[in-house]
Amino acid sequence: xxxxLMATATLAVGACLFVTGVDAAEMDHGKMDHGxxxxxxxxxxxMDHSKMDHGNMNHEAKPGATEAQGVGVINTIDGAKKQVNLxxxxxxxxxxxxxxxxxxxxxxxxxxxxKAGDKVTFRLKLGRDKVYRIMEMSQxxxx
Numbered sequence: 001x002x003x004x005l006m007a008t009a010t011l012a013v014g015a016c017l018f019v020t021g022v023d024a025a026e027m028d029h030g031k032m033d034h035g036x037x038x039x040x041x042x043x044x045x046x047m048d049h050s051k052m053d054h055g056n057m058n059h060e061a062k063p064g065a066t067e068a069q070g071v072g073v074i075n076t077i078d079g080a081k082k083q084v085n086l087x088x089x090x091x092x093x094x095x096x097x098x099x100x101x102x103x104x105x106x107x108x109x110x111x112x113x114x115k116a117g118d119k120v121t122f123r124l125k126l127g128r129d130k131v132y133r134i135m136e137m138s139q140x141x142x143x
Contacts, residue, residue, distance in 0.1 A: 065095070065126075066125060067093070067124060067126070068091050068093035068123070068124050068132075069093070069121065069122070070089065070091050070121070070122050070123075070124060071088065071119070071121050071122075071140060072086040072087055072089060072119070072120060072122065073087050073118070073119050073120070074115070074116050074117065074118050074120060075087060075116060076116055077116065079111050081104075082104055082105050082106075082107075082111075083102050084105060084111070084114075084134070084137075085100065085101070085102045085103075086100070086101070086120070086122075088100075088122075094124075094132075103124070104131065104133045104134070105133060106133050106134065106135055108135060108136070109134055109136065109137050113138070113139070114137065114139060118139050118140075119140040120137050120138060120139055120140055121137070121138055123135050123136040
């Protein structure tokens with residue numbers, strides 16, 4: 001019985017390949033455009049990332065990276081928690097893409113000098129507790 005099932009399955013696969021005119025051994029999957037295939041995954045390009053909290057995501061930095069410069073726009077300021085929520089541009093030193101996230105600030109950062117909507121430049125540094133904090137921040141002169 002098993003031999004009959006195996007033969008039937010082999011014939012079915014062979015018939016499919018014959019009907020489609022495809023020789024599976026000759027297909028070059030490296031040259032296929034998988035970008036238009038629907039793999040059942042959602043289209044993230046239409047998502048509103050500005051309303052997402054990326055602050056708790058694990059953003060692994062590149063090995064050895066302990067400091068980085070960034071440019072972003074402040075969304076909210078929480079003086080009590082000493083943190084800002086900002087949307088920053090990619091940070092190649094850390095391997096981070098553009099994203100919106102909460103970042104703590106050190107006592108050296110004057111939060112009274114910035115407000116929501118300000119474009120800022122900032123410097124991050126990795127603490128001993130493995131948390132990146134804003135060490136310096138100022139309004140950006142760039143448009």
